[in-house]
Amino acid sequence: MSTRRSGKMVDPCPSLDTIHPDVLKQFPHLFEPLSIGNLYIRNRVFISAHTTMLAENGGPGEKLIAFLEAKAKGGAGLIISEAVNAHPSGSESKNELCSWEPFFPEGLKKLRERLDLYGTIFFVQLFHSGGGGTHAGIMEKGPNIQPSNISFLCEGLVGTSHALRLEEVEDLIEGFAKSALICKDNGAHGVEVAAAHGYLIHRFLSPLHNQRIDRFGGDFNKRLTFLREILIAIRKKVGGDFPIGVRIGCDDFIQESLSNDDIIKICKTLEQEKLVDFFDITGSHEFIDRSLIHHYAVMDDKLGHMVPEVSNIHRAVSVPVLHAGRIINPRQAEDILAAGHIDMAGMTRASIADPNFIKKTVEQREADIIYCVGCAQACMGRVNRNQHVTCFQNPFTGREHVWGELTNTTNRKKIVVVGGGPAGMSFAWVAASRGHEVNLYDDHHELGGQVLLAEQLPLCLELGTVARNLSRQVYQAGVEVYLNTSATSETVIAQNPDEVVLATGSKPYLPQNVQGINQNHVFTFERAFTQPDLLGDSVLLIDNDGHQRGASTAAWLIKIGKKVQVVTEFSHIGSNFEMSLLRVRIYQIFFKNKIPLYPHYRLIEIGRKSVFFKDNYADTDLEIKGIDSVVVLYPPIAQTELEKDLRASGKKLHLIGDCLTPRNIEYASFVGARLGRSI
Ligand SMILES: Cc1cc2nc3c(=O)[nH]c(=O)nc-3n(C[C@H](O)[C@H](O)[C@H](O)COP(=O)(O)O)c2cc1C
Numbered sequence: 001m002s003t004r005r006s007g008k009m010v011d012p013c014p015s016l017d018t019i020h021p022d023v024l025k026q027f028p029h030l031f032e033p034l035s036i037g038n039l040y041i042r043n044r045v046f047i048s049a050h051t052t053m054l055a056e057n058g059g060p061g062e063k064l065i066a067f068l069e070a071k072a073k074g075g076a077g078l079i080i081s082e083a084v085n086a087h088p089s090g091s092e093s094k095n096e097l098c099s100w101e102p103f104f105p106e107g108l109k110k111l112r113e114r115l116d117l118y119g120t121i122f123f124v125q126l127f128h129s130g131g132g133g134t135h136a137g138i139m140e141k142g143p144n145i146q147p148s149n150i151s152f153l154c155e156g157l158v159g160t161s162h163a164l165r166l167e168e169v170e171d172l173i174e175g176f177a178k179s180a181l182i183c184k185d186n187g188a189h190g191v192e193v194a195a196a197h198g199y200l201i202h203r204f205l206s207p208l209h210n211q212r213i214d215r216f217g218g219d220f221n222k223r224l225t226f227l228r229e230i231l232i233a234i235r236k237k238v239g240g241d242f243p244i245g246v247r248i249g250c251d252d253f254i255q256e257s258l259s260n261d262d263i264i265k266i267c268k269t270l271e272q273e274k275l276v277d278f279f280d281i282t283g284s285h286e287f288i289d290r291s292l293i294h295h296y297a298v299m300d301d302k303l304g305h306m307v308p309e310v311s312n313i314h315r316a317v318s319v320p321v322l323h324a325g326r327i328i329n330p331r332q333a334e335d336i337l338a339a340g341h342i343d344m345a346g347m348t349r350a351s352i353a354d355p356n357f358i359k360k361t362v363e364q365r366e367a368d369i370i371y372c373v374g375c376a377q378a379c380m381g382r383v384n385r386n387q388h389v390t391c392f393q394n395p396f397t398g399r400e401h402v403w404g405e406l407t408n409t410t411n412r413k414k415i416v417v418v419g420g421g422p423a424g425m426s427f428a429w430v431a432a433s434r435g436h437e438v439n440l441y442d443d444h445h446e447l448g449g450q451v452l453l454a455e456q457l458p459l460c461l462e463l464g465t466v467a468r469n470l471s472r473q474v475y476q477a478g479v480e481v482y483l484n485t486s487a488t489s490e491t492v493i494a495q496n497p498d499e500v501v502l503a504t505g506s507k508p509y510l511p512q513n514v515q516g517i518n519q520n521h522v523f524t525f526e527r528a529f530t531q532p533d534l535l536g537d538s539v540l541l542i543d544n545d546g547h548q549r550g551a552s553t554a555a556w557l558i559k560i561g562k563k564v565q566v567v568t569e570f571s572h573i574g575s576n577f578e579m580s581l582l583r584v585r586i587y588q589i590f591f592k593n594k595i596p597l598y599p600h601y602r603l604i605e606i607g608r609k610s611v612f613f614k615d616n617y618a619d620t621d622l623e624i625k626g627i628d629s630v631v632v633l634y635p636p637i638a639q640t641e642l643e644k645d646l647r648a649s650g651k652k653l654h655l656i657g658d659c660l661t662p663r664n665i666e667y668a669s670f671v672g673a674r675l676g677r678s679i
């Protein structure tokens with residue numbers, strides 16, 4: 001069997017021969033090599049395509065190379081590149097990969113050289129989004145394009161797309177073929193064609209979008225023509241000895257589009273026509289939130305949620321079937337592989353949270369893995385906002401090149417940290433790892449700060465993992481931790497630290513200009529949660545924060561049996577979610593429970609049984625009657641009580657996280673780590 005490895009391998013994840021027998025016994029399927037075409041893949045873990053916004057000038061620059069190299073070094077058997085635009089009509093941004101850009105082939109070669117150091121197989125995903133500015137209708141780009149001249153409902157999509165003429169479709173096919181050849185000539189071991197997630201090829205497959213009457217539209221077989229001709233054209237260009245795969249959804253999970261049976265039929269047809277060497281099965285239509293939620297299952301959702309549908313496809317075809325979808329730990333992957341549902345386990349967000357998770361498994365350090373909690377905030381959420389990928393609990397991810405490895409300090413300092421939430425913990429473990437003496441004070445019996453409260457709320461249940469991931473790093477780095485200890489400015493100064501870090505978080509805010517706000521039946525979220533027995537039956541939630549806490553508080557109130565109504569000053573509940581698809585889960589809860597929702601109303605006065613509002617536009621009145629308790633959520637404010645005295649003491653003082661500016665876990669862990677690596 002050819003391995004097609006080139007270059008000198010350094011620090012590879014141990015080969016099968018050197019993995020400890022105990023590990024092999026526990027993970028016999030995970031560490032079993034796999035062949036795709038004539039390629040040898042050293043284990044069954046692959047990293048599926050994920051757009052990073054780390055590309056430079058349309059090609060892989062040092063930032064993207066370092067990001068992917070970390071995963072290769074961490075032991076991934078196969079890495080599939082992020083979506084590479086296969087035709088200029090599909091380009092969205094220079095931070096994405098574009099096969100025709102001059103920097104692309106050069107960057108690809110460098111990337112392959114670096115991945116070769118670790119024996120990692122590397123495929124490129126070829127993609128067409130459906131038009132320049134698919135999401136935003138960017139004027140300077142070309143038109144959005146689609147198979148047919150029909151209107152398609154999609155929030156945030158600007159205008160109806162141009163229906164492709166026959167010669168335009170043929171030009172796209174040629175674009176895919178040319179791109180595949182560029183990839184082959186510049187180091188890719190294979191390519192995968194993206195036919196999923198509601199993007200252009202998927203739209204040709206789906207009766208929801210494709211109503212053409214030429215050879216590219218009509219019955220199932222004709223709707224397959226675009227993908228079929230792309231695969232034929234690619235094969236013609238690249239020759240026989242080069243794996244070509246298709247990424248396709250197992251199901252669109254909505255009645256009006258493709259079902260699991262439809263997809264099985266497509267896969268069987270492509271296999272029978274000998275057009276594919278592997279399938280990479282995913283799921284959903286990204287432009288329809290109730291479908292998209294199946295792809296990016298969120299916290300509280302079942303792990304490996306698409307495995308049953310994928311397994312049906314696996315049973316129907318004989319080429320290798322790859323699958324990614326909330327497979328987050330090696331044991332879960334082993335079980336799915338052992339059950340014969342799939343041939344390779346994609347662990348993509350798992351690798352964003354911890355690129356070293358396979359290496360740690362091999363080294364019998366599973367307990368050290370930073371487990372992904374499925375929030376999709378700093379990975380998908382940021383990419384959707386055109387910011388580079390990272391992880392909300394591991395800010396080093398996506399910053400490999402810019403931040404580099406941690407270096408030991410040459411100027412050891414004694415540092416006191418007050419506050420053991422994500423900001424304080426991130427700072428503490430990073431600074432201590434670099435050789436500083438770090439003492440961390442927290443008044444709670446456990447590290448985690450507000451995360452410990454949040455993890456008890458619906459849709460946040462896995463947040464506790466973040467606290468535990470970080471606190472483990474704190475203890476391992478040798479930080480001296482003082483729990484149940486309220487630090488005062490005197491106790492801090494008495495230690496004579498060189499520098500002090502305040503990470504004391506935030507506190508709830510109640511608007512004092514609202515009449516009746518300080519009555520006993522008015523609760524902050526924290527008080528409601530810690531004293532639920534004081535809540536009456538009929539609870540009005542006023543969510544003027546718009547983040548996940550508000551939505552989760554509503555879900556919690558419903559869960560404990562309260563009669564709930566929700567008012568917000570914003571356009572809708574959850575308007576500030578970092579990852580908008582979470583809205584699907586919360587609205588499912590609202591609609592199933594017939595919860596009255598009142599967007600656009602600002603709070604005026606709270607009475608004993610009634611609460612008064614005015615709408616934001618015409619000042620009309622709203623009175624909500626029969627209320628026993630009111631839970632009020634505003635953006636929290638910084639908790640900075642120690643700051644004044646500490647500044648007066650002349651100690652060098654840093655404020656990080658919520659106590660500087662209350663935001664979220666992503667921000668807190670980022671600023672903590674950033675200060676820790678530079679202090
Ligand atoms: C930041 C991010 C970007 C993604 N970009 C792509 C992409 O370019 N092409 C693609 O087919 N899937 C993309 N995906 C989907 C992933 O390949 C994968 O299917 C998804 O993350 C579910 O797998 P996981 O639970 O292992 O993360 C992306 C996912 C993330 C988190």
Ligand code: SF4
Pocket residue numbers: 349350352353371372373374375376377378379380390391392393394
């Ligand atoms: S940001 Fe959330 S979903 Fe994304 S990798 Fe990190 S923990 Fe996982």
